Amino acid sequence: MIDLYTWSTPNGRKVSIALEELGLDYTVHPINIGEDDQFQPHFLKISPNNKIPAIVDQEAGISMMESGAILLYLAEKTGKLLSKKDNIRWQTIQWLMWQMGGFGPILGQAHHFLRYNSGKAPYAEERFRNEARRLYSVLEKQLSQADYLVGNYSIADIAIWPWAARFEWQEVDLNKYPAVKAWYLRLADREAVQKGYNVPGNQPDIPMP
Structure with a gap:
């Protein structure tokens, strides 16, 4: 337990x-x-x-x-959810670290300035809006090669998806990132993702682009 x-x-x-x-x-x-x-x-x-x-x-x-x-x-x-094959394993860890070091922290700053403090710091808003879109472009390029980050579904996908689920807070239009959008919807359709999203309970529906 x-x-x-x-x-x-x-x-x-x-x-x-x-x-x-x-x-x-x-x-x-x-x-x-x-x-x-x-x-x-x-x-x-x-x-x-x-x-x-x-x-x-x-x-x-x-x-x-x-x-x-x-x-x-x-x-x-x-x-x-983490391959034992060295190449795939390290690619998975690489994308997990990308989320931990970039996609999460930058999008967190976008939430802070764009959603919660709109109009207070125009320079910060522009900086984090642009950097969020750059990171989505990186994700788009990777996902245009396969259905998941490293080919098979892994902890890298699980780490990144919940941050993408706040695309509206980041002023990101997922329709401009078709591979990301397809991946996002693919995960949103998984029963385990739906259940995990609802923890600790009584959560709003998963946002849909």
């Missing part, structure tokens, strides 16, 4: 989607970041950086923070 500490953010949804895809039993512990639950002492023992998601694997006696590390851990634990 895995305890999942999470909230309805792209990073949180990465892990709940992975747990659903992997068929692992887990218990959800909502951490309402709007009410500062992430600063509660019991959560800080698991996630010292006061960020969701975090997990405790009761079977292994392991607790972890950082969504990318958790995805790698779950893939290694189950032997799924």
Whole structure:
């Protein structure tokens, strides 16, 4: 049994989607970041950086923070969603790191300036709007070669998709990125993605382009 500490953010949804895809039993512990639950002492023992998601694997006696590390851990634990073939394995990790270092942080800044603070910093809005579109172009080029990031469905797709699911917040028109749009809809049609998206429950429908 895995305890999942999470909230309805792209990073949180990465892990709940992975747990659903992997068929692992887990218990959800909502951490309402709007009410500062992430600063509660019991959560800080698991996630010292006061960020969701975090997990405790009761079977292994392991607790972890950082969504990318958790995805790698779950893939290694189950032997799924991360190829054992060196070339594909490292390509998968490469795209996971691309999400962790670029696609996630840049789009998070786009949310901050474009959605929550519109009009306050025109230079920042332009910078992060343009960089978001550049990153979508990188994703478009990669996905124009195959149905998934590295050929087969993997933790790289799971890491990137929840951030793409907020395309409206980023002022991105997915119709301008046909390969990304097809990939996005392909994942949105997966039952495990739908279930994982709805954690911790009562979430709005998956946005559709």
